[in-house]
Amino acid sequence: MKYSMKKILILLAILGIFGGCIQQEPLVGGDEDEHGCKPSAGYSWCEERQKCLRPWEEPCTAQDAIEIAKKSNCTDAGNLTENVFYNNNSKTWWIDIDGDREGCAPACVVSDNGSVEVNWRCTGLIE
Numbered sequence: 001m002k003y004s005m006k007k008i009l010i011l012l013a014i015l016g017i018f019g020g021c022i023q024q025e026p027l028v029g030g031d032e033d034e035h036g037c038k039p040s041a042g043y044s045w046c047e048e049r050q051k052c053l054r055p056w057e058e059p060c061t062a063q064d065a066i067e068i069a070k071k072s073n074c075t076d077a078g079n080l081t082e083n084v085f086y087n088n089n090s091k092t093w094w095i096d097i098d099g100d101r102e103g104c105a106p107a108c109v110v111s112d113n114g115s116v117e118v119n120w121r122c123t124g125l126i127e
Contacts, residue, residue: 049086058112062086065093065110072116074108094119 032038035045037052046053046060059065062084069080078099085094091112099106104122 058114059093059110062093062095066095068110068114069093069095069108069116072108072110074116074118077106077108077118077120080108 030038031040033045035052037043037045042054042056043052044055045051046055048061053060055064059068065084065086066080069075074080074095074097078097081096081098083096086092087094093110095108095110097106097108097118099120101120101122103124104120106118106120108116109119110116
């Protein structure tokens with residue numbers, strides 16, 4: 001089949017007119033808030049950590065980290081305290097534990113990736 005240039009141009013014009021009427025769904029992640037976070041991809045601004053994150057993937061606040069620690073084996077080592085520190089270098093929350101091991105100052109370490117472990121921080125000095 002041969003199409004003349006005129007027919008092709010008319011067809012393209014018709015497609016252009018009707019194509020402009022079709023609404024396309026926005027792409028996931030194609031939006032940004034005032035902090036540069038992409039809400040449609042699940043990211044929201046965490047003021048405490050000064051970054052965009054997905055709250056179900058990594059804790060934003062100290063309270064989030066404490067809630068994760070309460071559900072872990074950290075409570076087997078002792079009682080969680082309110083002394084909480086976020087280490088930007090290791091991307092971990094450190095929650096002090098009232099442990100009873102002599103010469104040690106245990107902490108529950110909650111990583112951004114969701115892993116949890118007890119770090120005993122022992123000096124090796126026992127008096």
